Amino acid sequence: MTVDVEARTSDIDAAYRLADGCYLLGSLERGVTVFNQQVRAHNLAWALWERRKSYPINNVAIIGGGIGGLTMAACLLSLFDARTKVTIFERLWDLSPIQQGADTRWLHPRIYDWPYFGSRAPGASLPVLNWSEGRASDVARTVLREFGKFCDKFAADSDRIAVYLGLRNFSINVSDKTIDYVGTRSKRIGSLFHVDRPEGSTAKFDCIVLASGFGLESGADGFPLISYWRNEQLAQPALDETRHRYLISGFGDGALVDLCRLTVERYRQDTILYELFGDELERVEEVFRTDLSRIGDDANLYELLNRYDDSLFLRAKQEISNRLRKDTSVYLHISGKDGKITRFSQIFGRRSSVLNRVMTFLLYRCGAFSLSFEEPGEFARKNRIEPDHVLCRYGADTLRHLRDMIADHTDLEARLVEMRERPKQVAKLLWQPGVFPNPDSRVD
Numbered sequence: 001m002t003v004d005v006e007a008r009t010s011d012i013d014a015a016y017r018l019a020d021g022c023y024l025l026g027s028l029e030r031g032v033t034v035f036n037q038q039v040r041a042h043n044l045a046w047a048l049w050e051r052r053k054s055y056p057i058n059n060v061a062i063i064g065g066g067i068g069g070l071t072m073a074a075c076l077l078s079l080f081d082a083r084t085k086v087t088i089f090e091r092l093w094d095l096s097p098i099q100q101g102a103d104t105r106w107l108h109p110r111i112y113d114w115p116y117f118g119s120r121a122p123g124a125s126l127p128v129l130n131w132s133e134g135r136a137s138d139v140a141r142t143v144l145r146e147f148g149k150f151c152d153k154f155a156a157d158s159d160r161i162a163v164y165l166g167l168r169n170f171s172i173n174v175s176d177k178t179i180d181y182v183g184t185r186s187k188r189i190g191s192l193f194h195v196d197r198p199e200g201s202t203a204k205f206d207c208i209v210l211a212s213g214f215g216l217e218s219g220a221d222g223f224p225l226i227s228y229w230r231n232e233q234l235a236q237p238a239l240d241e242t243r244h245r246y247l248i249s250g251f252g253d254g255a256l257v258d259l260c261r262l263t264v265e266r267y268r269q270d271t272i273l274y275e276l277f278g279d280e281l282e283r284v285e286e287v288f289r290t291d292l293s294r295i296g297d298d299a300n301l302y303e304l305l306n307r308y309d310d311s312l313f314l315r316a317k318q319e320i321s322n323r324l325r326k327d328t329s330v331y332l333h334i335s336g337k338d339g340k341i342t343r344f345s346q347i348f349g350r351r352s353s354v355l356n357r358v359m360t361f362l363l364y365r366c367g368a369f370s371l372s373f374e375e376p377g378e379f380a381r382k383n384r385i386e387p388d389h390v391l392c393r394y395g396a397d398t399l400r401h402l403r404d405m406i407a408d409h410t411d412l413e414a415r416l417v418e419m420r421e422r423p424k425q426v427a428k429l430l431w432q433p434g435v436f437p438n439p440d441s442r443v444d
């Protein structure tokens with residue numbers, strides 16, 4: 001191992017290690033996107049493989065069969081030899097359950113990084129479980145198909161990968177790397193996993209990777225919780241003549257995407273940038289990039305966006321004004337759960353992507369929605385907004401989600417808080433180029 005590789009792999013180990021032999025994939029980082037989680041999985045798998053002589057691993061458990069967990073599994077299967085076995089534990093009844101069938105959500109690998117160079121490139125260009133922008137359901141389908149290919153190529157011996165679905169009584173003991181579970185073992189046929197037999201056991205591993213994501217989103221009392229990834233009709237014109245009122249509570253990416261869907265006519269996440277800025281897009285991006293590098297990525301963007309209002313944004317504002325929806329009336333509740341936000345300008349800190357903040361600013365300037373600082377239940381009652389038109393987008397309580405699955409979490413409390421306060425799992429490509437074998441190559 002060269003000095004540079006050694007330094008990179010030990011940095012990765014330090015950033016991902018929850019405890020000895022137990023790693024956390026991205027859950028407590030900022031800006032957790034599908035692509036970033038996959039990059040993290042490549043980095044961690046590569047670091048484990050580079051360090052295999054000093055720290056051999058033969059039996060790895062991956063908690064979570066989402067896209068992050070599947071990428072981790074496929075990376076390990078392809079890098080390590082057949083002696084290394086991988087077990088995936090997935091709480092639900094299929095792999096990649098969150099994005100499967102999500103036809104109303106669009107996924108792009110890098111748009112979260114807009115306006116930086118390469119952020120509009122449609123392909124993920126990853127060596128393992130690669131995909132391109134599209135509906136979330138299509139992305140899940142591609143990833144699952146690719147995962148099947150990796151299993152065919154690198155786990156033809158059916159013992160090399162085990163998948164447990166529909167878990168109950170699941171608990172990780174980090175101190176001795178054992179997992180107690182009751183679940184259903186599944187049998188792989190291509191990219192499908194058939195239910196085989198229910199099983200309850202305590203299994204010991206020499207490495208555990210927690211790829212269990214953020215946890216499920218939390219809602220608010222009195223309103224139905226509709227997960228961001230479930231199909232809905234918000235972007236479709238109403239089928240009656242009434243103007244429907246909506247209240248969106250929150251100002252993270254989930255809330256702001258729904259704000260666009262409810263206020264812009266014929267809104268498409270994949271084309272909106274081109275429609276708003278047309279031929280000026282590259283110039284806008286260049287000015288923006290220069291200013292962002294000056295003020296820093298963590299800055300509140302409100303002042304900057306205000307400066308663009310009568311110059312860089314003129315065309316975009318005209319386009320949005322022409323396309324305001326006529327069948328909806330939308331309120332955005334932004335005071336936050338603790339009521340600390342009192343002004344619109346305060347929501348332009350780094351709580352959402354730059355693109356979503358730009359969209360929110362433009363929509364506000366065009367009068368596309370009104371603000372609310374009142375308690376959502378009270379506001380909805382006063383304004384006769386139906387409960388299923390109140391969208392509470394509050395994200396998930398990730399620390400609680402992790403504590404719930406780790407039996408000895410009290411001993412890890414300080415480390416969990418440190419990982420949340422000082423996230424270090426950069427979503428940059430750190431692995432050696434060419435290291436991941438291609439499952440389509442004919443040479444074994």
Ligand SMILES: Cc1cc2nc3c(=O)[nH]c(=O)nc-3n(C[C@H](O)[C@H](O)[C@H](O)COP(=O)(O)OP(=O)(O)OC[C@H]3O[C@@H](n4cnc5c(N)ncnc54)[C@H](O)[C@@H]3O)c2cc1C
Nearest residue numbers: 032033034037064066067068069090091212213228254405
């Ligand atoms: C509101 C919202 C909007 C988002 N918008 C975008 C977007 O536009 N673009 C984007 O790229 N990303 C977006 N994301 C993030 C995206 O959902 C995640 O980045 C992506 O799903 C990460 O994949 P993952 O595999 O790490 O986690 P997940 O997809 O969350 O997968 C985790 C898996 O672990 C399983 N699991 C959970 N607990 C347990 C347990 N105890 N035992 C076993 N299994 C368990 C879950 O069932 C799940 O299958 C959004 C997230 C939210 C909440």
